[in-house]
Amino acid sequence: MKTIIKLTSLFVIIIFLSGCSLSYSSGKSNESSKSSSNSSLSSSDNYVAKREYMYDISEYAATAFVLNLSDEDYMIELSTLAERHCITDWEGDESTYLAIGMGLRQAGVSKAQVLETNFVKHVSKTDQNKLKLILAGYHS
Amino acid sequence: MISFLYHCAHRLSVPIMLFLCLLMATDASGGSNRFPQSIQFIYIDSNIGNSSGGHTALRLGDMVYHFQVFPDGFFRIVRDRWSYFRYIYNDLENRTLNVAHISVSAKNFGLIQHHLNRYYLIQEAHMERLEALQADEKLLSDLVLCKNDIMVKGVGLFSQETEQSSSVQTLRSAVVLAHGKDFLKNGIQNLDQELANIPIDVTVPGTSKISNTAYPPTMVSIFNQYQRNRLKRAALSMIQEARPLRNDGLRDISAIAQPGDPSKLNVNEQMLLKVYARGLMATVVRLPVSKRPDWGYPLLLAVARYQAVRRSLDENRMVLLDAFPADAQIVLERNLREDPVVMAELVDRSRRTYLDIRRESFTKSALDERNYNLLEESGGRYAELEKGQRMRASVRVAHGRLIPSKPGPVSLAVKPVCWTNITPRLAYVRLARKTYQQQLKTCYPYDLINRNCATELLRIINDSFESMEEVKHALGGYIRPGEFFSHIPFRLYGLISRRFRIKQTEVLPSYRKRMVARMYTTETNATAVYLREFNTLSSSVYKPLPGDSPFLFFTDDVVWPRPLYGAVNTVYTGLFSALGLLTLPMDQGALAQKGLRGMLFSFPELFFFNIRKGSFNYVSDRDDPQTNALERSAPAFNRYVSP
Numbered sequence: 001m002k003t004i005i006k007l008t009s010l011f012v013i014i015i016f017l018s019g020c021s022l023s024y025s026s027g028k029s030n031e032s033s034k035s036s037s038n039s040s041l042s043s044s045d046n047y048v049a050k051r052e053y054m055y056d057i058s059e060y061a062a063t064a065f066v067l068n069l070s071d072e073d074y075m076i077e078l079s080t081l082a083e084r085h086c087i088t089d090w091e092g093d094e095s096t097y098l099a100i101g102m103g104l105r106q107a108g109v110s111k112a113q114v115l116e117t118n119f120v121k122h123v124s125k126t127d128q129n130k131l132k133l134i135l136a137g138y139h140s
Numbered sequence: 141m142i143s144f145l146y147h148c149a150h151r152l153s154v155p156i157m158l159f160l161c162l163l164m165a166t167d168a169s170g171g172s173n174r175f176p177q178s179i180q181f182i183y184i185d186s187n188i189g190n191s192s193g194g195h196t197a198l199r200l201g202d203m204v205y206h207f208q209v210f211p212d213g214f215f216r217i218v219r220d221r222w223s224y225f226r227y228i229y230n231d232l233e234n235r236t237l238n239v240a241h242i243s244v245s246a247k248n249f250g251l252i253q254h255h256l257n258r259y260y261l262i263q264e265a266h267m268e269r270l271e272a273l274q275a276d277e278k279l280l281s282d283l284v285l286c287k288n289d290i291m292v293k294g295v296g297l298f299s300q301e302t303e304q305s306s307s308v309q310t311l312r313s314a315v316v317l318a319h320g321k322d323f324l325k326n327g328i329q330n331l332d333q334e335l336a337n338i339p340i341d342v343t344v345p346g347t348s349k350i351s352n353t354a355y356p357p358t359m360v361s362i363f364n365q366y367q368r369n370r371l372k373r374a375a376l377s378m379i380q381e382a383r384p385l386r387n388d389g390l391r392d393i394s395a396i397a398q399p400g401d402p403s404k405l406n407v408n409e410q411m412l413l414k415v416y417a418r419g420l421m422a423t424v425v426r427l428p429v430s431k432r433p434d435w436g437y438p439l440l441l442a443v444a445r446y447q448a449v450r451r452s453l454d455e456n457r458m459v460l461l462d463a464f465p466a467d468a469q470i471v472l473e474r475n476l477r478e479d480p481v482v483m484a485e486l487v488d489r490s491r492r493t494y495l496d497i498r499r500e501s502f503t504k505s506a507l508d509e510r511n512y513n514l515l516e517e518s519g520g521r522y523a524e525l526e527k528g529q530r531m532r533a534s535v536r537v538a539h540g541r542l543i544p545s546k547p548g549p550v551s552l553a554v555k556p557v558c559w560t561n562i563t564p565r566l567a568y569v570r571l572a573r574k575t576y577q578q579q580l581k582t583c584y585p586y587d588l589i590n591r592n593c594a595t596e597l598l599r600i601i602n603d604s605f606e607s608m609e610e611v612k613h614a615l616g617g618y619i620r621p622g623e624f625f626s627h628i629p630f631r632l633y634g635l636i637s638r639r640f641r642i643k644q645t646e647v648l649p650s651y652r653k654r655m656v657a658r659m660y661t662t663e664t665n666a667t668a669v670y671l672r673e674f675n676t677l678s679s680s681v682y683k684p685l686p687g688d689s690p691f692l693f694f695t696d697d698v699v700w701p702r703p704l705y706g707a708v709n710t711v712y713t714g715l716f717s718a719l720g721l722l723t724l725p726m727d728q729g730a731l732a733q734k735g736l737r738g739m740l741f742s743f744p745e746l747f748f749f750n751i752r753k754g755s756f757n758y759v760s761d762r763d764d765p766q767t768n769a770l771e772r773s774a775p776a777f778n779r780y781v782s783p
Contacts, residue, residue, distance in 0.1 A: 063355045069358065092509070093508070
C-alpha cells in the first residue's frame with residue numbers, strides 16, 4: 001500500500017515537474033546573499049534592522065553558552081554574525097551587549113554563570129560599562 | 141481524484157476570485173485568550189519556473205521562513221521579510237498565497253521562532269566553515285603556483301597613490317597622540333612577524349557527526365588567519381601612509397540631485413555628520429588596541445568612512461562610499477533599454493527611498509553605523525541606477541544588504557616559507573573540503589518526496605517540541621512529515637487547515653488576479669474587461685516574458701473552460717514548435733524548445749490542472765502599503781543579470 005501511495009504521489013509531483021523553490025536571490029550563482037535576511041530597504045529599516053540584529057545576537061549568545069567557547073572564538077563568531085547585519089564595529093554598539101544579556105537569560109543561565117562565561121569575564125576586565133549593559137539585558 | 145481536480149479548479153474561478161479580493165477570512169475557532177498569537181502557514185500555488193508543484197512557508201511576525209534549493213545543491217532554510225517574500229511570490233511570480241493562521245500561545249510562538257532561528261544560525265555556521273575550507277584550498281593552490289597575493293575585503297576602497305589624505309593625517313595624529321609615535325610602525329612590524337609565525341596547519345573540520353541541530357565547533361582556517369592578520373596590517377598602513385580613497389569608490393549623491401532635492405547639506409546634517417566623524421575618529425583610536433582578534437576590517441572601514449564624511453563636510457555635498465560587492469551582478473545597457481518606463485520608475489523609487497532614509501536618519505539625535513550604512517546602501521543603489529539611465533551604461537545590482545567591502549590585493553611575501561613544500565597540505569585540505577561538503581550534503585539534502593519544502597517545514601515545526609503530545613497541545617494537531625501525501629504543498633495546506641487549531645484562513649490573490657478584479661470594480665463593462673484580460677495578446681496587465689513560454693489564454697482564473705483554453709494553448713504552442721523546426725538552423729532550436737515547453741505546460745490544462753500563470757519582472761501596486769517601500773532593482777533584472 002505504501003509503495004502504491006508513493007508511486008501515485010510521485011506521479012502527481014512529476015506532473016507538476018518540480019517540487020521546491022530555487023533560491024531567488026542566488027539563482028545565478030552558488031553564493032547566497034550574506035545578509036541575515038533579504039532586505040526591504042526603507043526609512044523604517046533602522047528600527048527593524050536593530051531588532052533583527054538583537055534577536056540573532058541573543059540567539060547566538062544562548063547557543064555559544066552551551067559550547068563554552070573561548071573569548072577569542074566567541075568574538076570571531078560574533079563578528080561574522082554582526083557583519084551579516086552590516087555591523088562591523090559591534091564593540092561600539094550597545095545593543096550587542098544588551099542582546100547578549102537577553103540571550104543568556106532566555107537560555108536559563110543563572111547570574112553567577114553569566115559572570116563566569118569566558119566572554120563576559122573578558123568584558124568585565126576591559127569595560128565595566130559593557131558589563132552593566134549585559135546585566136541590564138539579562139534583567140530586562 | 142475527481143473531487144481533488146474539482147477542488148483545485150473551483151478555487152480559482154472568477155467570481156470566487158472577486159470575492160477573495162476582499163481578502164476572504166473565515167473564522168473557524170474564534171479568538172481565544174489562551175492562544176493570543178498565530179503562526180501563519182503559507183501555501184504558494186504553482187507556476188512555471190521553479191517550484192512548479194507549489195511551495196510552502198511559515199510566517200512568524202514580520203519574518204517568513206522557507207526552504208529553497210540552492211545552485212550548489214544544498215537545501216537551505218531562508219529568512220525573508222514578509223514584504224519581500226510577498227513581492228517575489230505573490231507579485232512577480234504571480235502566485236496566489238493561501239494562508240492558514242494557526243493559534244498558538246505566546247510561549248509556543250517563541251519556541252517555534254527560537255527553533256527556526258537556531259536552525260538558521262547552525263546552517264549558516266556550517267556554510268561559513270565550508271567557505272573557509274574552500275578559501276584554504278584556493279589559498280594553498282595559489283601558493284603552490286607562487287601567487288603570493290590574497291584579496292581581502294575593504295582594501296580596494298583605498299587608492300594606490302602616494303599623495304596623502306589630510307583627513308587620514310588627522311586620524312594618524314589622533315592615533316599617535318593616544319598610543320605613541322612608534323605605535324603604527326611597531327604594530328605593522330609585529331603583524332609581519334605574527335604572519336611569519338602562523339603555521340600552515342591544515343584545517344580539520346572535526347570528526348564528530350555533523351548535525352543540523354548542533355552548532356558546529358570552531359574551525360582553524362589558514363586563510364582566515366592570514367586575512368585577519370593582513371587586514372590589520374593594511375588598516376595600520378593606510379593610517380600611517382595617510383592613504384586617500386579611490387575616486388571610483390565614492391558616490392557623490394549631490395551631483396545627481398534632481399530639481400527640488402537637497403544638493404547641499406543642511407545645518408542639522410552638517411552637525412550630525414561632524415559628531416559622527418568624531419565618533420569614527422574615536423573608533424579608529426580604539427580598535428587597534430581592541431582585544432577582538434579581527435579588528436582589521438572594521439578599522440579599515442572606519443578610516444574609509446571618516447574620509448567620506450570629511451569630504452561631505454568640506455565640500456558641503458553628500459559623498460558616500462560605494463557599497464556594492466565586488467561580485468555584484470551586471471545588467472547590460474541593452475537590457476535596460478528594453479523597458480525605459482520600468483527603468484525610470486526604478487530610478488524614481490530608489491531616489492525616493494534614499495531621500496526618505498536621509499530625512500529619517502538626520503532627524504535622530506545621532507548617526508550610528510546602522511543608519512549611516514542605510515544611507516550608503518540607498519544612496520549607492522540610487523546613484524547606480526541613475527548613472528545607468530543618464531549615461532546609458534550597464535548597472536550593478538545586488539540582493540540583500542550592502543556594506544562597503546571592495547577587495548584589494550595584499551602580499552604574503554613577508555612569510556619566509558618555501559611554498560613548494562605545501563603540496564601535500566593542499567591535498568589534505570582538498571580532501572577535507574570534499575569530505576565536509578559531502579557531510580553537509582547529507583545534513584541539508586533535497587529530495588523530491590522525502591525532503592522537500594513541505595516535509596522540512598513540518599519537521600522543523602514538530603522538532604520545536606519534545607513530543608508528539610506537546611505538538612498536539614501547541615498546535616491543535618500533529619502531522620508526521622510525508623504522511624497522507626503531506627509532502628505535496630497543497631495537500632499539506634489542506635491537512636493543516638483541517639487538523640490544526642486554525643484561527644482563520646486567508647487568500648492573497650496573485651498580482652494579475654488582483655489587478656483584473658480591481659478592473660471589474662472600476663470599469664462598467666465587465667464583458668469588455670473579460671475579453672481584454674483573458675488572453676495574453678490584449679491583456680493590459682501582463683506582457684509576455686521570455687521565461688514564461690508562449691501561451692494564449694490564462695487558465696488560472698477559469699474553471700469549466702479550462703480544458704478548452706488548454707486545447708487552444710496546446711495548438712498555439714504546437715505552432716511555435718513547428719515554426720521552431722523551420723528556424724532550427726538559425727536559432728539552434730531555441731524557438732522549438734520554447735514551443736515544446738509551452739506545450740508541456742498546456743497539457744495539464746486539458747485535465748483541469750493549471751500550472752502556468754505568467755510572471756513579471758517589475759510591478760508597482762501603489763495601493764499596497766506592505767510592498768510599497770520595497771527595493772526592487774535586483775529582482776527586476778533577475779532574468780538579465782550576468783555572470
